[in-house]
Amino acid sequence: MSGEHLLQLENVSKFFPIGGFFSRARMTAVDDVSFALAADRPEIFTIVGESGSGKSTLAKMILGSEAADRGTIRFDGADIGDISSRSAREAFMTRVQPVFQNPFEAFNPLTRIDEYLYATAHRFKGAKSRAEREALADTALQRVGLSIAEVRGRYSHELSGGQLQRIAVARALIPEPKLIVADEPVSMVDASLRMSIVNLFRELRDTLKVSIIYITHDLATAYYIADRVIIMRKGVVVESGDARTVLDNPQHEYSFALKNAVLPPDPREASTIIRQRRQDVGAPVAREIVRA
Amino acid sequence: MFKILRDLLRYNKEFLFGTILILIIVGLIVSSFFSPYDETAIYVVIPDMPPSAEFWFGTTSRGQDVFWQIGASLRNTLLFGIIVAVVSRLIALVVGLVSGYIGGRTDQIIMGINDTLGALPNIPILLLLVFVLRDQMTWSMLAVVAALLGWTHDSRLIRSVALSLRQREFTRHAVFSGMRTSQILVREHLPYVMPIVFFTTMNNLIWAIGLEVTLSILGFSDINRPTIGGMIYWANAHSAMVAGIWWWVAFPMLFVVILFLGLFMLAMSVNEYIDPRSRLARMGA
Amino acid sequence: MNGFLIYAGKRFLQFLFVVVTGITLAFLIAHFSPVDPVEQTVSLLTSFGSTDPQSVEILRQSLRELYGTGGPLIDQYFTFWGRVLTGDFGPSLSSFPTPVMTVIGRALPWTVGLLTLATIIAWIIGNLLGALAGYFRNSRLLKLAGIVIMALQPIPTYIIGLSLVILFGFVWPILPISGGAQVNLTPAFNWAFISSVIEHGILPALTLVLVGIGGWFISMRSLVSNIITDDHVVYAELGGVRSSSIFSYYVARNAMLPQVTGLALSLGNVFGGAVIVEFVFNYPGIGKLLISGIYSGDYSLVLGVTTIAIIAVAAAVFVIDIIYPLIDPRVKLG
Amino acid sequence: QDFIAGIPRNETLIIQGTPQQNADWFNVWAPGGGGSANVNGLQQLTTDTFWFINPEGGPDAWQNALATEPPAYNADFTQMTVKLRKGIYWSDGVEFTSDDVAYTVKTQIDHPGMSWSAPFSVNVASVENPDPQTVIFHLKKPNSRFHTVFTVRWNAAWIMPKHVFEKAGDPLAFKNNPPVSLSAYVLQSYDKAGNWTIWKLRDDWQRTSIGMAAKEPPQVKYVVYRAAGNPEARVIEQRNHNLDVINDMAPEGMFAMMRDSKSVASWLKGFPFAHPDPTLPSVLLNTKKPPFDNKDVRWALALMIDIRAVALGSYRGAANLAALATPPTGSAPDDYYAPMQDWLTNFELDTGSRKIKPYDPNISAQIATMVRGQWGDQIPTDPKQLQRTFGFGWWKQDVQAATELLQKAGFKKSGNQWLKPDGTPFTIRLQVEGDAIPTLARAGTVIAQQWSQNGIATKVDVAGPTNGQRLSTGDYEAAIYWSIETWGGHPDLSFFLDSYHSEFIKPLGQIQPPRNLQRWQDSRLDQIIAKNRSIAFDSPDVTKVGQDFLKLAVEEMPMIPLMAYNKFAPFDTTYWTNYPSAENPYSASGPNWANIRYMVTGLKANPDAPKN
Amino acid sequence: MTLVENSRDALTIDGLKCYYVNDYFGVRREIRAVDDISLTVRKNEIYGIAGESSSGKTSLIKTLAGAIRPPMRVVGGTVNFNFDGKPIDVYGEPQKMRAARWRHLSYIMQGSMNVLNPVRRVKHAFNDFASRHMGLDQAAFRQRVEAHLARLHLDPHVLEAFPHQLSGGMRQRLTIALATVCEPEFIIADEPTTALDVLVQQDVLALIKEVQTRMQASVIFVTHDMSVHAAITDRLAIMYAGRLAEEGPTQAIFDNPQHPYTAHLIGSLPRIGDTRTRKSLQGKPPALSNPPSGCRFHPRCPIAIDRCSKEVPVMQQSATGGRVACFRAGEYKIQ
């Protein structure tokens, strides 16, 4: 059964302690989430949802960098909690690659950006010589609209947010993984480039048979490329299914609200929505600000 | 490399001053190899001469030229200090980074050992070891023992930084980039603790030299070997401070101070070089 | 289960481990010392008098019995632990039969008082100046202060102490240079005694402070210069937050955390005494006691002092481990 | 703030003491005072026993204290009778009698571990006190020197207060706080932290042996023993007039004091100012370790030394040289040095290829000339005077002769390095104590340098507190230390000589009883010792026997005597005058000597002292 | 400056050039992130800036906010604010600028999840940044802050949390709250809503709009999300490779983009329900260290002519009431 799945989550939950040091209270960041990606049918699996709903936490668990408190996560049939040996871990990493949410955090400010690319090329693609590594890195960078020349020798604070995100995506491509877990990979990229990256995902899926878990707030791109979607709120999956179906016709009230909240790229419509929203929220705090 | 140096010298006043100060010390140490006198020989010049054209820094009550003595003493003391500092730094780094990065049980065991060594009071343990080992307790052995006692605090510091680095996203990113643990420790985490390494090296060097002096004052050093502590010991044995032979103590101290000011400035500027953020900040400033 | 209790329990086990191994190490090293307490007493009793070899031999035998220094190491080790657990380290061999605890008890308040105060003062000044110097990098005054501090730091304690002695004892004789309090003053809780203790403590404390500031200064300075490039500091500056607030809550406070650990450890170290300072100022402290214990082969005394010192340091580590998560919210229990 | 609270400075004498590790321990009869015992005034000011010898010599060197007359032995030295003074009282008003003496001896015999328990149990069969003023000791075997147990040079067996100890329980665990005094001072107060102890003149000071001996009432009302810190601090304290008596300091410090301060007095008025102690720093050679078992090697080492450099290096020339194995102090110059000059000058040494006369009688004069440049008039010109300050003569450095001696012993020279007969390099580790006795460490480095220059690579080893033990277990090759101390004020050499007997020599590794640290063994030596044991302490033959010993020691050179232990002890005259000096050697002056009581009671208040 | 009292302009930028100049340790690199930009922002308007990733938006904004740190350097031009009729030259009067911060001008940095002090509870940030400008007592201030947070769907208890306990979106909302709570008359926001879900985003936008309207404030709003621009900005500027490509009323730009890059950008926007494949622009964004000659867009421009590679087009009045820097303005149409 599980052999057919590339990735399988069964009743996964994650808790975090909250409150003071001595308190026993905990909050449920991810609550009983199950889904599976088929091994033979690569897909773009989108997770959308409220901010703080546990999307990143879920991603971290899939990547094995947080342990699930409950439930199991299997990759290629093996429980990822059991990956402990170095070679197993390495094998896992060649097949699963992440793109982290915050590009400013994802790169060590004291390390040159290209190091990450070279290391990946070296370790997962066996690139020995410097030239080989650069070539691999460059190919990957070209796909996201960058080149090794622009990246070489630079540090993260020297690059724009979008550049960093694109580099992160490019890096994840190098090992040619089976699964990419991309946590808001294009949040800081302009619409045009965003399309090219999203197109790239699609192309990866179609040509290289890579599955992609795509976490985003951008429902429009989700709609554009996703095969399946789950919508999360407060750690719980409130709705899941075929992306187009769900987004065209959301069933859960939250999904519905979410979809309706998407601003259209049209000033007239969009500003009306915002105006409406202002009225819904109610009159502003009717108090003059006394300035100090 | 040369360009880096040139730029450092050009843009960084501290680096320039530091270099000059260190060059003074290096010059003195190098010159000690060309000393006209055997460095251990006594009564080779007229004792108790104040600083003059002939004896720049005066002569000691033991008939030694303070200038040449300082050269040799700095060399020996620094050698001792550097061995202590380097060995203990290596241990502190490895232990701190590994313990912090790996965490869990390994961390607990390593920290247990670390804390045990850290809790042992240094001076008495050293003195007792000097007694126990006696003839085997050469200065190099002493350096090793001191190094073994001198890393615990710093490794804890490094570990605490490493612990927080472990949680950072870029560490996970590095793991998924295929960097090996050693690479992560060296390339990703080491630069972060470099400032710590720098200042703890300085502190450690100072500690080591202080230790040497303390042992000398308590009468436990090899009095045949000229060292800074040895100079103080002998000055003491001749009551130099009350007898008015101030130059016997003042000049060695002056050069110790020069040495550390130089190191301090170099450490500051190199530190900034290592951190690309402040490196750039400097340039505009 | 309460996570904190598990955490604290683990730490406590670690504390016990440190204490037990540390003391065992100290026990072994002390016992391998070639200085024989009996011989030291013998030579003390005989070195100046006419010494009849036969009598010396007899004296040696009787002292050996009296001190009970014979017996296999392992027995002594267990006896020793028995004593440690009851807080009694047996009789001092160099002050036989006065209990080690009595001897230590006399010296401890002096050292601990002096060192605690000096450590805290040095810590405050060093960190304050270091943080200021790291934050206001371009201030000339602070640069100068930095240079003075860095120039003072490598000078051996002994030389600083001696210079102070000469300066304030001779050149400008305004302060007492030796002892813990005025001669012929009985300890009492009155102003005469307290002021005398303070007066006698000034120079030793000053020495310790001068020597101690540097380390804190340099580490704080470097911690701060790391932190000021952090986003949250930059943002606070852009937010027009008062410099004083930025300095204290954004910069100093964040850099302070490792320094708190350092302070705790230094305070733990207080129980080891400050040999050189006590030596220079003839301060009636634990460091001198320890050295004389070592010299006279009085391993009961040496072990008494080291045991206290080890427990103190280990306890400091333990306490800091326990409270660290409270002061640094980022630390995870684990 | 005044330096001392509550007592008038001009009635107070402040003496350098040591920090008391166990400050409230006042029982001198048990070893409980800690490593620093005996230098807080307790034994110096409150104890008493039968006799004192003034180490400075002179006709009055023998002083009867509790006894009224010298010891009376029977013919075969198996019984000693002591007559006690009448009218002596303990400070608590109890009269001192022969009961106290008998109690002292018995108690100590009953309690091994007490300070004088051993000599009593070895010697005393029984004590008899037929009346309060008479004590008769019955000895286990003949001993012509038994009285020395009760004769103070530095200290001696002190008499215990029977009425106190009787009630005290275990005398080994008894603190004796406050101590009842048998001498002129009583405890006033002390520092629990051990930095000072204050003693006060007894109101009934006349009822003590010292009071009875005093011609005038003692003027020092209070004596403060205080730990005054390190040498620099001591100098400063004295210059601030907070320390009247300093025990010892580096020569340079002393010279600086004499140069800068008007109020300082010293033993010698001019250079070198020092007081020669009756101890004899020498190069001890471990005669049980080859090649030091070879007399030719020992002599070669002696002849490689240029004593002038040693004198300059250790004492800045202020050394009192000793070629003989007895310190040239007290009565020794008259008893031994002067009479033996001719013998020394004519002494011949066979180097294997020729005979040489190594002694140079002028060497002290040469040193005097060397330092005259700096000290000018202060250096005496009168030869007699010179001999008293710089010593008589010493061995002339003679590298050639040393070479011949080594060759005779089978050594070979390769380059500038001597090889032992077995072909290994001849190297020496020269042990010094180091910190507590810096002048000897200084001498050691000079000698090491000279030996090294002459082909014997020598390293100086600082032994610190392990010094004593390494010396006594024979764990050394050569060392600078003393194995000879004398009464100073009496020609009898038994003080150390008796212990040189071969019956006491232990194999290397085992602990050798004090004194014969070089483990010198010689049947001729045994004969000399036997001779000395058989004659009375005051017999005129004592000097004769002593000379025989000295001659033998020159021939054998088991240790290379260097000089007297010169002590630099400045006195502050701001408040007190009439300190003992070479001109007026009425008392020993060292603060740790029990004999200092004669100085304390002999001081005169300085009329010009500041009033307070 | 010749700023008239009560001018309608809240911010005037004139010929601003801001480069990253790297000449250290042997490497020389000059990145012209902001190259000769002039624009004005009026009172009571929301001025959007969009543009290609790494086109210099953040750099421009940092310059305006006076947040430049080496190696960034203002090479030429001026930036003048007009707060309450009081002109402030950002780089001429650092003192005044300092005083104006948060009272008149607040700034939301890009990557604003990292700007909170990791070891202090969130509430302290509010105290530090805002409380002294508001003259309220503690309790009232707290109440006010809580009310403000509520509008961003943040529970009051986040004030007691440490930053690391909050999700990225929560932190971002907090920074927005922080920047708006004093209701300053000028707000600069750099991608403040990237980590927010659309629901929350709406509220944030509503809030910003609300504050802006009430205070008649000016806002500069940078985002890649054109829908956001559509929703709240009054005017929109499009940047490309360190320069302004186009500027105009938002509606006009969406309806009738003049610059071919703008046209392309608008054209590539996806919509839910629309699955047509969208082509992204050919080629890659130019490297600012070595930008193309002439019009910087010309290598990728589908309608480029010879002149484009030789002459630098200047900003000119456009047909739709804005300004545009293109020789063939208005000629490119999205298919």
Ligand SMILES: Nc1ncnc2c1ncn2[C@@H]1O[C@H](COP(=O)(O)OP(=O)(O)OP(=O)(O)O)[C@@H](O)[C@H]1O
């Ligand atoms: N280390 C942690 N300690 C305590 N709580 C945490 C921790 N990490 C995350 N959380 C909490 O878990 C919840 C889920 O966080 P997560 O980062 O997964 O959200 P998200 O869905 O990725 O949100 P966003 O879209 O804003 O990034 C949040 O409420 C957050 O506060």
Ligand SMILES: Nc1ncnc2c1ncn2[C@@H]1O[C@H](COP(=O)(O)OP(=O)(O)OP(=O)(O)O)[C@@H](O)[C@H]1O
């Ligand atoms: N500190 C720096 N040193 C050198 N170059 C820098 C530095 N910061 C930014 N840059 C460069 O300046 C250019 C403009 O960057 P900026 O951050 O302004 O872009 P942006 O328009 O905000 O992009 P994004 O939308 O991706 O955030 C980029 O090419 C970037 O690499």
Ligand SMILES: [Mg+2]
């Ligand atoms: Mg997230």
Ligand SMILES: [Mg+2]
């Ligand atoms: Mg940006």
Ligand code: NI
């Ligand atoms: Ni003596």
